[in-house]
Amino acid sequence: MSPEASAKGTVPFGEYRTWYRVTGELGAGRPAVVAVHGGPGSTHDYLLPLARLADDGWPVVHYDQLGNGGSTHLPGKGAEFWTVELFEAELENLVRRLGVADDYVLFGQSWGGPLCARHAMTGPPGLRGLVVADAPASYPLWLAEMARLRAGLPPEVEETLRRHEAAGTYDSEEYLAAMRVFYDRHVCRLTPWPRDFLSSFMEIYNDPTVYYAMNGPNEFHVIGSLKDWSIVDDLHRISTPTLLISGRHDEATPAVVQPYHDHIPGARWEIFEESSHLPHLEEPERFRQVMTDFLKSL
Numbered sequence: 001m002s003p004e005a006s007a008k009g010t011v012p013f014g015e016y017r018t019w020y021r022v023t024g025e026l027g028a029g030r031p032a033v034v035a036v037h038g039g040p041g042s043t044h045d046y047l048l049p050l051a052r053l054a055d056d057g058w059p060v061v062h063y064d065q066l067g068n069g070g071s072t073h074l075p076g077k078g079a080e081f082w083t084v085e086l087f088e089a090e091l092e093n094l095v096r097r098l099g100v101a102d103d104y105v106l107f108g109q110s111w112g113g114p115l116c117a118r119h120a121m122t123g124p125p126g127l128r129g130l131v132v133a134d135a136p137a138s139y140p141l142w143l144a145e146m147a148r149l150r151a152g153l154p155p156e157v158e159e160t161l162r163r164h165e166a167a168g169t170y171d172s173e174e175y176l177a178a179m180r181v182f183y184d185r186h187v188c189r190l191t192p193w194p195r196d197f198l199s200s201f202m203e204i205y206n207d208p209t210v211y212y213a214m215n216g217p218n219e220f221h222v223i224g225s226l227k228d229w230s231i232v233d234d235l236h237r238i239s240t241p242t243l244l245i246s247g248r249h250d251e252a253t254p255a256v257v258q259p260y261h262d263h264i265p266g267a268r269w270e271i272f273e274e275s276s277h278l279p280h281l282e283e284p285e286r287f288r289q290v291m292t293d294f295l296k297s298l
Protein backbone atom coordinates (compact mmCIF):
# COMPACT_ATOMS: atom_id res chain seq x y z
CA MET A 1 0.00 0.00 0.00
CA SER A 2 1.27 3.50 -0.80
CA PRO A 3 1.55 5.94 2.13
CA GLU A 4 -1.34 8.28 2.80
CA ALA A 5 -1.35 11.72 1.19
CA SER A 6 -0.38 14.65 3.40
CA ALA A 7 -2.34 17.02 1.17
CA LYS A 8 -4.66 16.94 -1.83
CA GLY A 9 -6.21 19.70 -3.83
CA THR A 10 -6.28 21.60 -7.09
CA VAL A 11 -4.35 24.62 -8.35
CA PRO A 12 -5.74 27.03 -10.90
CA PHE A 13 -4.33 26.65 -14.40
CA GLY A 14 -5.82 29.51 -16.40
CA GLU A 15 -9.59 28.89 -16.36
CA TYR A 16 -9.04 25.22 -15.51
CA ARG A 17 -7.89 23.25 -12.44
CA THR A 18 -5.02 20.78 -12.02
CA TRP A 19 -5.51 18.13 -9.35
CA TYR A 20 -2.52 17.12 -7.21
CA ARG A 21 -1.57 15.23 -4.08
CA VAL A 22 1.46 15.50 -1.83
CA THR A 23 3.03 12.67 0.19
CA GLY A 24 5.47 13.82 2.87
CA GLU A 25 6.42 17.41 3.73
CA LEU A 26 7.30 19.98 1.07
CA GLY A 27 10.10 22.41 1.85
CA ALA A 28 11.59 20.25 4.63
CA GLY A 29 15.07 20.23 3.12
CA ARG A 30 14.88 17.67 0.33
CA PRO A 31 13.66 18.33 -3.22
CA ALA A 32 10.11 17.30 -4.09
CA VAL A 33 9.85 14.45 -6.59
CA VAL A 34 7.17 15.48 -9.10
CA ALA A 35 5.64 12.43 -10.83
CA VAL A 36 4.52 13.14 -14.41
CA HIS A 37 2.30 10.42 -15.85
CA GLY A 38 2.07 9.16 -19.41
CA GLY A 39 -0.63 8.85 -22.03
CA PRO A 40 -1.07 11.65 -22.55
CA GLY A 41 -4.55 11.36 -21.13
CA SER A 42 -3.75 8.86 -18.41
CA THR A 43 -3.84 9.66 -14.68
CA HIS A 44 -1.46 9.60 -11.68
CA ASP A 45 -2.85 6.36 -10.17
CA TYR A 46 -0.39 3.89 -11.71
CA LEU A 47 2.50 6.01 -10.35
CA LEU A 48 1.20 6.01 -6.77
CA PRO A 49 3.92 3.56 -5.58
CA LEU A 50 6.41 6.41 -5.99
CA ALA A 51 4.79 7.84 -2.84
CA ARG A 52 6.97 5.37 -0.92
CA LEU A 53 9.92 7.70 -1.59
CA ALA A 54 8.39 9.95 1.06
CA ASP A 55 9.21 7.21 3.61
CA ASP A 56 12.83 7.65 2.49
CA GLY A 57 12.67 11.40 3.06
CA TRP A 58 11.73 12.83 -0.35
CA PRO A 59 8.31 14.45 -0.59
CA VAL A 60 6.38 13.33 -3.67
CA VAL A 61 3.90 15.27 -5.76
CA HIS A 62 1.50 13.40 -8.04
CA TYR A 63 -0.87 15.22 -10.37
CA ASP A 64 -3.40 14.52 -13.10
CA GLN A 65 -2.66 16.35 -16.30
CA LEU A 66 -5.47 18.49 -17.68
CA GLY A 67 -8.23 16.50 -19.34
CA ASN A 68 -8.50 13.52 -17.01
CA GLY A 69 -8.56 12.28 -13.43
CA GLY A 70 -9.27 14.97 -10.84
CA SER A 71 -8.31 17.79 -13.21
CA THR A 72 -10.68 19.64 -15.51
CA HIS A 73 -12.12 17.39 -18.20
CA LEU A 74 -12.70 19.03 -21.59
CA PRO A 75 -14.35 16.41 -23.84
CA GLY A 76 -15.45 19.05 -26.30
CA LYS A 77 -11.94 20.26 -27.09
CA GLY A 78 -10.36 19.12 -30.38
CA ALA A 79 -6.84 17.94 -31.16
CA GLU A 80 -5.70 21.49 -31.86
CA PHE A 81 -6.26 22.34 -28.16
CA TRP A 82 -4.27 19.39 -26.75
CA THR A 83 -0.71 20.54 -27.45
CA VAL A 84 2.66 19.73 -25.92
CA GLU A 85 2.95 23.40 -25.03
CA LEU A 86 -0.29 23.21 -23.02
CA PHE A 87 1.07 20.43 -20.82
CA GLU A 88 4.47 22.14 -20.53
CA ALA A 89 2.68 25.26 -19.26
CA GLU A 90 0.63 23.15 -16.83
CA LEU A 91 3.74 21.52 -15.34
CA GLU A 92 5.51 24.86 -14.93
CA ASN A 93 2.36 26.31 -13.34
CA LEU A 94 2.08 23.39 -10.91
CA VAL A 95 5.65 23.51 -9.57
CA ARG A 96 5.38 27.28 -9.16
CA ARG A 97 2.01 27.24 -7.41
CA LEU A 98 3.04 24.41 -5.07
CA GLY A 99 6.13 26.44 -4.09
CA VAL A 100 8.64 23.78 -5.17
CA ALA A 101 10.09 25.56 -8.23
CA ASP A 102 13.34 26.28 -6.39
CA ASP A 103 14.00 22.68 -5.36
CA TYR A 104 12.48 19.72 -7.24
CA VAL A 105 13.19 16.59 -9.24
CA LEU A 106 11.08 15.46 -12.19
CA PHE A 107 10.07 11.84 -12.76
CA GLY A 108 8.47 11.51 -16.21
CA GLN A 109 7.07 8.12 -17.22
CA SER A 110 6.29 7.26 -20.85
CA TRP A 111 4.87 10.44 -22.48
CA GLY A 112 5.77 12.15 -19.20
CA GLY A 113 9.41 11.53 -20.11
CA PRO A 114 9.65 13.79 -23.17
CA LEU A 115 7.37 16.29 -21.42
CA CYS A 116 9.83 16.50 -18.52
CA ALA A 117 12.79 16.55 -20.92
CA ARG A 118 11.26 19.56 -22.70
CA HIS A 119 10.83 21.25 -19.32
CA ALA A 120 14.48 20.54 -18.43
CA MET A 121 15.64 22.04 -21.75
CA THR A 122 14.49 25.46 -20.50
CA GLY A 123 17.15 25.23 -17.76
CA PRO A 124 14.95 25.79 -14.69
CA PRO A 125 17.36 26.75 -11.87
CA GLY A 126 15.49 24.77 -9.21
CA LEU A 127 15.45 21.50 -11.15
CA ARG A 128 17.91 19.24 -9.28
CA GLY A 129 17.43 16.01 -11.26
CA LEU A 130 15.52 14.41 -14.11
CA VAL A 131 14.31 10.81 -14.34
CA VAL A 132 13.05 9.71 -17.76
CA ALA A 133 11.32 6.34 -17.39
CA ASP A 134 10.08 4.05 -20.19
CA ALA A 135 9.89 6.99 -22.54
CA PRO A 136 9.98 7.84 -26.24
CA ALA A 137 12.21 10.64 -27.54
CA SER A 138 10.86 10.16 -31.06
CA TYR A 139 7.39 8.90 -31.97
CA PRO A 140 8.49 7.80 -35.44
CA LEU A 141 11.14 5.66 -33.72
CA TRP A 142 8.49 4.45 -31.26
CA LEU A 143 6.30 3.36 -34.15
CA ALA A 144 9.17 1.59 -35.89
CA GLU A 145 9.76 -0.37 -32.69
CA MET A 146 6.04 -1.08 -32.30
CA ALA A 147 6.10 -2.65 -35.77
CA ARG A 148 9.05 -4.81 -34.72
CA LEU A 149 7.38 -5.90 -31.46
CA ARG A 150 4.11 -6.63 -33.27
CA ALA A 151 5.99 -8.83 -35.74
CA GLY A 152 6.97 -10.94 -32.71
CA LEU A 153 3.35 -11.58 -31.75
CA PRO A 154 1.57 -14.81 -32.75
CA PRO A 155 0.59 -14.37 -36.44
CA GLU A 156 -3.14 -14.68 -35.75
CA VAL A 157 -2.89 -11.92 -33.14
CA GLU A 158 -1.14 -9.54 -35.50
CA GLU A 159 -3.63 -10.38 -38.26
CA THR A 160 -6.51 -9.57 -35.89
CA LEU A 161 -4.92 -6.25 -34.96
CA ARG A 162 -4.38 -5.29 -38.58
CA ARG A 163 -7.92 -6.26 -39.63
CA HIS A 164 -9.61 -4.18 -36.94
CA GLU A 165 -7.23 -1.24 -37.41
CA ALA A 166 -8.13 -1.21 -41.11
CA ALA A 167 -11.83 -1.21 -40.12
CA GLY A 168 -11.41 1.22 -37.23
CA THR A 169 -13.17 -1.25 -34.92
CA TYR A 170 -10.87 -0.61 -31.93
CA ASP A 171 -13.60 -1.35 -29.38
CA SER A 172 -14.37 -4.83 -30.69
CA GLU A 173 -13.85 -7.61 -28.15
CA GLU A 174 -11.65 -9.45 -30.64
CA TYR A 175 -9.35 -6.43 -31.06
CA LEU A 176 -9.19 -5.79 -27.31
CA ALA A 177 -8.26 -9.45 -26.70
CA ALA A 178 -5.47 -9.22 -29.27
CA MET A 179 -4.33 -5.88 -27.77
CA ARG A 180 -4.11 -7.57 -24.37
CA VAL A 181 -1.56 -10.06 -25.74
CA PHE A 182 0.76 -7.12 -26.55
CA TYR A 183 0.06 -5.41 -23.21
CA ASP A 184 0.80 -8.57 -21.21
CA ARG A 185 4.18 -8.80 -22.96
CA HIS A 186 5.30 -5.16 -23.17
CA VAL A 187 3.18 -2.97 -20.85
CA CYS A 188 2.57 -4.94 -17.65
CA ARG A 189 3.89 -8.47 -17.12
CA LEU A 190 2.19 -8.85 -13.73
CA THR A 191 -0.89 -11.06 -13.43
CA PRO A 192 -3.36 -9.83 -12.35
CA TRP A 193 -2.68 -6.22 -13.25
CA PRO A 194 -2.13 -4.18 -10.07
CA ARG A 195 -5.06 -2.07 -8.92
CA ASP A 196 -3.16 1.19 -9.39
CA PHE A 197 -2.43 0.33 -13.03
CA LEU A 198 -6.00 -0.83 -13.64
CA SER A 199 -7.25 2.50 -12.26
CA SER A 200 -5.28 4.54 -14.77
CA PHE A 201 -5.99 2.08 -17.59
CA MET A 202 -9.74 2.40 -17.03
CA GLU A 203 -9.56 6.19 -16.64
CA ILE A 204 -7.92 6.46 -20.08
CA TYR A 205 -11.01 4.88 -21.64
CA ASN A 206 -13.52 6.50 -19.29
CA ASP A 207 -12.49 9.81 -20.84
CA PRO A 208 -10.32 9.09 -23.92
CA THR A 209 -10.40 12.71 -25.14
CA VAL A 210 -6.70 13.46 -24.65
CA TYR A 211 -5.34 9.94 -25.24
CA TYR A 212 -7.17 9.59 -28.57
CA ALA A 213 -6.38 13.14 -29.71
CA MET A 214 -2.63 13.01 -29.03
CA ASN A 215 -1.78 9.28 -28.90
CA GLY A 216 -4.46 7.08 -30.45
CA PRO A 217 -6.50 4.06 -29.35
CA ASN A 218 -3.63 2.24 -27.64
CA GLU A 219 0.12 2.01 -27.07
CA PHE A 220 1.09 0.53 -30.41
CA HIS A 221 -1.42 2.09 -32.82
CA VAL A 222 -0.27 5.69 -32.38
CA ILE A 223 -2.21 7.75 -34.90
CA GLY A 224 -2.76 10.91 -32.85
CA SER A 225 -1.20 14.36 -33.12
CA LEU A 226 2.09 13.16 -31.50
CA LYS A 227 2.79 10.51 -34.18
CA ASP A 228 5.45 12.63 -35.95
CA TRP A 229 6.82 14.34 -32.82
CA SER A 230 10.48 14.08 -31.83
CA ILE A 231 12.71 15.90 -29.32
CA VAL A 232 15.91 14.05 -30.27
CA ASP A 233 17.52 17.09 -31.92
CA ASP A 234 17.20 19.14 -28.72
CA LEU A 235 18.22 16.60 -26.06
CA HIS A 236 21.77 17.97 -25.98
CA ARG A 237 20.35 21.11 -24.33
CA ILE A 238 19.67 19.19 -21.08
CA SER A 239 22.33 19.79 -18.42
CA THR A 240 20.31 18.44 -15.46
CA PRO A 241 21.67 15.24 -13.84
CA THR A 242 19.61 12.55 -15.60
CA LEU A 243 18.66 8.95 -14.87
CA LEU A 244 17.07 6.80 -17.57
CA ILE A 245 14.93 3.81 -16.62
CA SER A 246 13.38 1.14 -18.83
CA GLY A 247 12.40 -2.51 -18.82
CA ARG A 248 14.09 -5.23 -20.83
CA HIS A 249 10.63 -6.21 -22.16
CA ASP A 250 9.38 -2.62 -22.28
CA GLU A 251 7.40 -1.28 -25.23
CA ALA A 252 9.88 1.56 -24.73
CA THR A 253 12.58 -0.74 -26.10
CA PRO A 254 16.32 -0.07 -25.68
CA ALA A 255 16.26 1.39 -29.20
CA VAL A 256 13.46 3.77 -28.18
CA VAL A 257 15.37 4.99 -25.11
CA GLN A 258 18.81 5.08 -26.75
CA PRO A 259 18.58 8.71 -28.05
CA TYR A 260 18.30 9.97 -24.44
CA HIS A 261 21.50 8.12 -23.55
CA ASP A 262 23.28 9.28 -26.70
CA HIS A 263 22.45 12.98 -26.39
CA ILE A 264 21.95 13.92 -22.71
CA PRO A 265 25.46 14.49 -21.31
CA GLY A 266 26.25 12.06 -18.49
CA ALA A 267 22.85 10.37 -18.48
CA ARG A 268 22.87 7.09 -16.49
CA TRP A 269 20.64 4.22 -17.66
CA GLU A 270 19.17 1.41 -15.55
CA ILE A 271 17.48 -1.46 -17.40
CA PHE A 272 15.16 -3.63 -15.30
CA GLU A 273 15.62 -7.16 -16.61
CA GLU A 274 12.31 -8.57 -15.31
CA SER A 275 10.14 -5.60 -16.30
CA SER A 276 8.23 -4.21 -19.22
CA HIS A 277 6.70 -0.71 -19.20
CA LEU A 278 6.17 -0.40 -15.44
CA PRO A 279 9.38 -1.24 -13.53
CA HIS A 280 8.09 0.72 -10.51
CA LEU A 281 5.28 -1.87 -10.29
CA GLU A 282 7.05 -4.92 -11.71
CA GLU A 283 10.29 -4.65 -9.67
CA PRO A 284 9.33 -2.29 -6.82
CA GLU A 285 12.23 -3.04 -4.45
CA ARG A 286 14.94 -2.61 -7.10
CA PHE A 287 13.13 0.46 -8.42
CA ARG A 288 13.08 2.04 -4.96
CA GLN A 289 16.81 1.34 -4.51
CA VAL A 290 17.70 2.79 -7.93
CA MET A 291 15.61 5.88 -7.27
CA THR A 292 16.96 6.56 -3.77
CA ASP A 293 20.54 6.03 -4.97
CA PHE A 294 19.95 8.61 -7.70
CA LEU A 295 18.23 11.08 -5.38
CA LYS A 296 21.05 10.77 -2.85
CA SER A 297 23.56 11.51 -5.62
CA LEU A 298 21.98 14.88 -6.43
Ligand SMILES: N=C(O)[C@@H]1CCCN1
Nearest residue numbers: 038039040110111219
Ligand atom coordinates in the same frame (compact mmCIF):
# COMPACT_ATOMS: atom_id res chain seq x y z
N1 LIG B 1 1.59 5.71 -22.58
C1 LIG B 1 2.42 6.44 -23.13
O1 LIG B 1 2.74 7.57 -22.62
C2 LIG B 1 3.03 6.00 -24.43
C3 LIG B 1 4.16 6.85 -24.96
C4 LIG B 1 4.15 6.56 -26.44
C5 LIG B 1 2.82 5.92 -26.75
N2 LIG B 1 2.04 5.96 -25.48
